Amino acid sequence: MPRIYDSSQLTQRKMEKAVAGSFLTTASNRPWGSRPLLGIKDSSILYAVKTGHMTEYTRFNGCIGISPGCPCPETNSSVVHFVPGTVTGIVFTVGSIIISWNAVTGADSYIITPHLNGALPSVTTSSTTYTFTNLQDMQPYTFTICAVTSGVQGPESSKTILAPPPILATILLGTAPPVDTSQSLLYVINAGLDYVLQYTVDTKKGPTVSSRLMYIWVASVVQAWNWVTSATPVTGVNDKWNWNTKGGVLSDCDAIMWICSVIDYITPLVLPSSSYRSIYNCSPTHMESVKLAGGWNTFLAAWTTWFNYRKEDGSTSAVSTQPTDSANWNKTIVVNDVNNINEFPNPQQWTRLTINNVKQNYATYNWDSVLSTCLSEQDEVDMAQSISPAVGLDRDAEIDSVISITSTLTDTEKVQAEFWAGSVPGIIPPPLMCIWLWKEYVRCIGTTEAVTMYSLLDLAIHLFEGGRLTWRIKKQYMQDRPIQEIRRRYAGQIIPSWNGNVNGSLWVPYQTSDFVTPPFADFTSGHSNFTMSFNLVMTKWFGPTIVKNELIYDNVQLMSPLCSNQLSSFGDFFIPSGTSSIQPSVPHSPITLSFNNWIDIADSAGMSRLYGGIHTISAHTASQTIAYEVDTYINSSWNIDFTI
Numbered sequence: 001m002p003r004i005y006d007s008s009q010l011t012q013r014k015m016e017k018a019v020a021g022s023f024l025t026t027a028s029n030r031p032w033g034s035r036p037l038l039g040i041k042d043s044s045i046l047y048a049v050k051t052g053h054m055t056e057y058t059r060f061n062g063c064i065g066i067s068p069g070c071p072c073p074e075t076n077s078s079v080v081h082f083v084p085g086t087v088t089g090i091v092f093t094v095g096s097i098i099i100s101w102n103a104v105t106g107a108d109s110y111i112i113t114p115h116l117n118g119a120l121p122s123v124t125t126s127s128t129t130y131t132f133t134n135l136q137d138m139q140p141y142t143f144t145i146c147a148v149t150s151g152v153q154g155p156e157s158s159k160t161i162l163a164p165p166p167i168l169a170t171i172l173l174g175t176a177p178p179v180d181t182s183q184s185l186l187y188v189i190n191a192g193l194d195y196v197l198q199y200t201v202d203t204k205k206g207p208t209v210s211s212r213l214m215y216i217w218v219a220s221v222v223q224a225w226n227w228v229t230s231a232t233p234v235t236g237v238n239d240k241w242n243w244n245t246k247g248g249v250l251s252d253c254d255a256i257m258w259i260c261s262v263i264d265y266i267t268p269l270v271l272p273s274s275s276y277r278s279i280y281n282c283s284p285t286h287m288e289s290v291k292l293a294g295g296w297n298t299f300l301a302a303w304t305t306w307f308n309y310r311k312e313d314g315s316t317s318a319v320s321t322q323p324t325d326s327a328n329w330n331k332t333i334v335v336n337d338v339n340n341i342n343e344f345p346n347p348q349q350w351t352r353l354t355i356n357n358v359k360q361n362y363a364t365y366n367w368d369s370v371l372s373t374c375l376s377e378q379d380e381v382d383m384a385q386s387i388s389p390a391v392g393l394d395r396d397a398e399i400d401s402v403i404s405i406t407s408t409l410t411d412t413e414k415v416q417a418e419f420w421a422g423s424v425p426g427i428i429p430p431p432l433m434c435i436w437l438w439k440e441y442v443r444c445i446g447t448t449e450a451v452t453m454y455s456l457l458d459l460a461i462h463l464f465e466g467g468r469l470t471w472r473i474k475k476q477y478m479q480d481r482p483i484q485e486i487r488r489r490y491a492g493q494i495i496p497s498w499n500g501n502v503n504g505s506l507w508v509p510y511q512t513s514d515f516v517t518p519p520f521a522d523f524t525s526g527h528s529n530f531t532m533s534f535n536l537v538m539t540k541w542f543g544p545t546i547v548k549n550e551l552i553y554d555n556v557q558l559m560s561p562l563c564s565n566q567l568s569s570f571g572d573f574f575i576p577s578g579t580s581s582i583q584p585s586v587p588h589s590p591i592t593l594s595f596n597n598w599i600d601i602a603d604s605a606g607m608s609r610l611y612g613g614i615h616t617i618s619a620h621t622a623s624q625t626i627a628y629e630v631d632t633y634i635n636s637s638w639n640i641d642f643t644i
Contacts, residue, residue, distance in 0.1 A: 084147035084154035092161050094187075095169040095281050099143055099161070100129040104154065107147035115142040117552055117567045124148075135163035138187060138443055140554040140565060160565075162190060162554055171253045172260065174286025181252040185449050186442060188256065189456065190554065191279060192221065192263045193439050197428050197558050199271045207422075207526050208364040208467045209319060211431040215373075215464035216310050217270045220303060222457040224262040225449075228255050228294040233454045233641040239373040241306050247295030252449070254290045257282055261291065265300075269307065313371040321366040326350070326478060332359050333484055335516055338505040341488040348395075348485065350478045350521040360519040368472030373461055374637035375468075375630075383629045384472060387622040389479050389523040398616040399489065402482045406510055406613040407496035411587040414498075414510065415575050417612035418582060419560045419593060420527060420605045423515045428558045430527050430605075431463040434534035436559050437601070441542070444551045444570045450644040455541040458640050462533040465630050470529045470623060474521040481522045482613055483509055498613075509613025512581055517614050524623035525615045528606035532627035535602040541642050544597050546571045571595040 087110065089102035099112065112130055113122040116139055123130060135141060140162050147154040165183040170176040196217050200210040223241055226234065228250040234243040250258055264278045323329060327346035333339050334354045341347050352360040368380065390398050409417070422430040438459055442452055480488075486495070490504025498510045509517060518526075548569040556563045562579045573593045580586035595601045606624065609615035 083152055084149040086155045087145045087147055087157040090143075090145060090157060090159040091277060091279075092159070093279050093281050094164045094172065096131055096133040096166070097135060097141070097161055097163060098129060098131045098281075099145070099159075101145055101157075103128050104147035104149075106149050107154075108150065109148045111146050111148060111153065113144045115144065116140070117565075137163060137165045137183065138190075139163050140552055142565070160555060162187065162194070168256070169281070171256050172280055172282045174253075174257070174283045174290075176253045178251070179253065181256050182446065182449055182452070184256050185259070185452055186446070188259055188263065188280075189221070189452060190439050190443055192217070192267065193435060194555055195267065195276065196271060197432055197436060197555070199273060200432060201426055201428055201558060203273075204425075205429065206363050207429040207431050207530070208367045208471055209315070210429045211460075211463045211467045211530075212313075212315055212370065213271060214432060214435055215460045216307070217267070218456055218460035220266045220270065220307070221259065221263060222453050223303060223306070224266075224299065225255070225259060225453050227299050228258050229449075231450045231454075231644065233450060233644050234457075234638065236639075238638050239306075240309055241302075245302070247299055248293045250290065250294050254293065255449075257287060257290045258294050261287060261296075266303070266307075310371075314366075314369045318364055318366040318370050323362050323365050323475075323478070333487065335483075335508065336506075338491070338503075339487065341484060341491070347488050348480050350480050351484055352519065353483070353516060355516050356514060363519045364471060365475060365520075368468050368475065370468060372465060372468060375465060375633055379633055380469060380472060383469060383626060383633075384476060386629065387473070387524070387625055389477050389622070390616070390618040394618075395485075395616075396489070398618055399482060399485045402610060402613055402616060403486060403490075403495055403497075403507075405610055406498050409498050409510060409611060411589070412591055412593075413611040414580065414583070414586050415562065415591050415593065416604055416608045417510050418580055419562055419573065419575070420608040421511070421515075421612065422527075423518070424512065424561050424581065426557070427561060431467060431530045433559060433605075434459065434463060434530055436555075437534065438538070440551065440553055441538070441546075441570055443554065444549045445542075445547050448644070451541060454640055454644065455537065455642070458541070458634075458638075458642070459534065459537045461634055461638060462537055462627075462631065463530055465634060466529045466533045466627055467526065469626050469630055470524050470526050471520070473524050473622075473626070477521065477523050479521050479523040479619075481517050482616060483507065483517050510582060511612055511614065522615060523619045524626060525606060525609055525619040526623070527609050527615075528602070528620045528623035529627045529630075531602040531605040532624040533631065535598040536627065536631045538598040544599065546596055546598065548572070548596070571601075 084107050085104045087101050087104060090099065091101070092099050101110070109124050109126045110128070111122050111124050114120045114132065116136065140160050142158055142160045144156045144158045146156045164187050167176055167179055168184045168187060171181065171184055196214060200213065205213065219239070219241070226243055227245070227247045230249050236243060260280045260282060264280070268276045327349050328344050328351040331344050331351050332354045333341065333351055341351075344351060352362065354360070372380075389395070420430070420433070422428065422433060428436060438456065447455075486507045487505055490507070493504045494501050495504045495507065497507055511517065548571060550567060550569055552565055552567050553559070553563070556565055560573070561581060562575045563573055566574060568574060571594060575587060575591045575593065577587050577590050578585055593604070595604065602624070606620045610617060610620065
């Protein structure tokens with residue numbers, strides 16, 4: 001008995017769609033809107049489909065469009081898609097650069113395109129791995145990968161990878177002759193730091209917590225290096241680690257293998273995450289001999305003891321504790337509303353904001369309780385007493401200065417405020433901006449192994465200790481932020497602002513609407529302390545003047561949302577027009593932020609907080625003073641020899 005196809009419109013439509021779909025061809029060069037392949041007989045086409053009586057169809061490259069009712073952007077009609085899925089799981093290993101990825105269901109091949117200051121020739125492979133050779137050493141390549149099915153390309157995925165020195169692959173196999181390993185060590189440290197930086201972004205770690213994690217990771221790696229090398233820039237016991245203790249002194253090449261193994265071991269422990277994987281193809285046999293010669297088990301036992309001590313350093317409670325006994329804890333300033341701040345128990349004490357219906361908590365209120373690496377309680381008391389915030393008329397004057405500065409911002413000042421903000425999702429916190437700048441500089445100029453390791457240790461100590469002291473002073477004074485003080489003093493009055501004349505009750509700083517102001521007190525400034533510490537360390541190790549060598553920044557998007565990878569001189573940052581997330585038209589013309597000395601960076605980052613309306617001048621200058629004092633204590637206690 002013949003099948004009746006028109007028993008319902010639904011059945012007929014399904015049949016029409018199936019027949020229309022059968023017209024697809026695998027030919028990738030067919031123009032859109034072409035006819036079905038030759039050889040399809042008229043009798044095989046449903047009359048309704050053929051004439052368009054009920055359903056119209058159009059032959060497209062990769063789909064058949066059937067109207068009406070489908071959201072296809074090309075036809076605004078129903079479609080049968082044959083677009084491959086997105087490539088996922090992109091990883092790489094060092095041996096030149098070996099890129100691997102997860103297979104995409106149904107994919108015939110994959111197109112990989114490297115980019116370095118522009119797109120380079122693409123390659124096509126049916127495999128899920130590809131080895132790139134002849135890459136420029138220590139340059140950040142971005143690789144885009146897409147799957148191809150029946151000539152149709154799927155969405156692109158990308159990953160930025162730093163190209164290793166060619167000798168590194170040989171070192172990891174244990175077959176390298178005696179060579180200069182300084183570039184290989186720089187590569188290994190850079191790759192490790194990139195992972196730590198990305199981890200802090202992914203887990204949304206704030207400035208204090210991230211500086212502690214960075215210190216623990218850096219100290220662990222440098223302890224391991226010190227263990228198997230003859231260098232002695234640090235001696236004695238510091239932070240409960242005996243720097244005089246050595247294992248077996250390894251050759252330069254074997255020391256690189258040792259550090260790779262240490263990083264692979266300690267990183268998942270310091271930064272708990274299932275995402276970490278080794279990028280190093282080491283010879284298992286040679287690695288075992290390296291571990292034996294270096295005293296791996298003895299080192300591991302000593303490091304585990306130190307790490308357990310650092311895990312119990314008070315950071316857990318310091319993160320969770322809130323200032324519940326402070327005067328205004330039960331009050332809040334609703335950013336998008338008028339608040340009677342003068343009725344607060346202490347109108348000039350820090351009060352948390354409510355931003356988009358979310359009430360702030362104080363970030364790491366008790367951070368000074370975290371164990372120091374070298375400072376005594378009396379040391380910290382003495383430093384805290386050496387400065388004090390502005391009060392009375394002096395406080396009024398510096399608050400008025402914030403109003404004046406933020407109401408007359410130039411495009412360059414607006415760019416500075418946003419460039420250094422460190423508060424946008426996907427951007428590293430302020431102390432780690434200093435780490436990023438360090439790694440890019442040593443990659444740019446090249447250094448010895450000893451300078452690489454011990455200058456990084458020196459910087460990590462400064463950032464950690466500087467954060468501890470800064471947050472101690474914040475807790476001591478609990479000074480209100482400019483947004484609170486301006487709204488308190490100028491409630492109901494019209495005052496100038498970066499966004500025109502506004503009611504003082506609704507004044508906001510030059511910040512994104514979902515951030516507004518950090519969740520901790522004004523005095524003193526974290527930015528000013530971290531970057532002044534950075535200036536002091538970099539000046540000590542490399543001199544006050546920046547060497548302006550050319551480079552393409554590695555992962556510059558972690559540093560600032562305003563920047564993209566491009567050929568530049570170190571210390572120069574090109575900001576295209578219209579990149580601001582606060583005012584879309586800013587800057588109106590491209591701007592280059594250019595720094596020639598380390599102090600320029602410190603002053604720019606510190607003053608950016610005044611341009612952004614979230615700190616006052618005394619918070620900036622006092623924090624720079626504390627950075628100098630902390631530097632003196634660290635130098636006398638750790639006594640790291642920077643003349644190596």
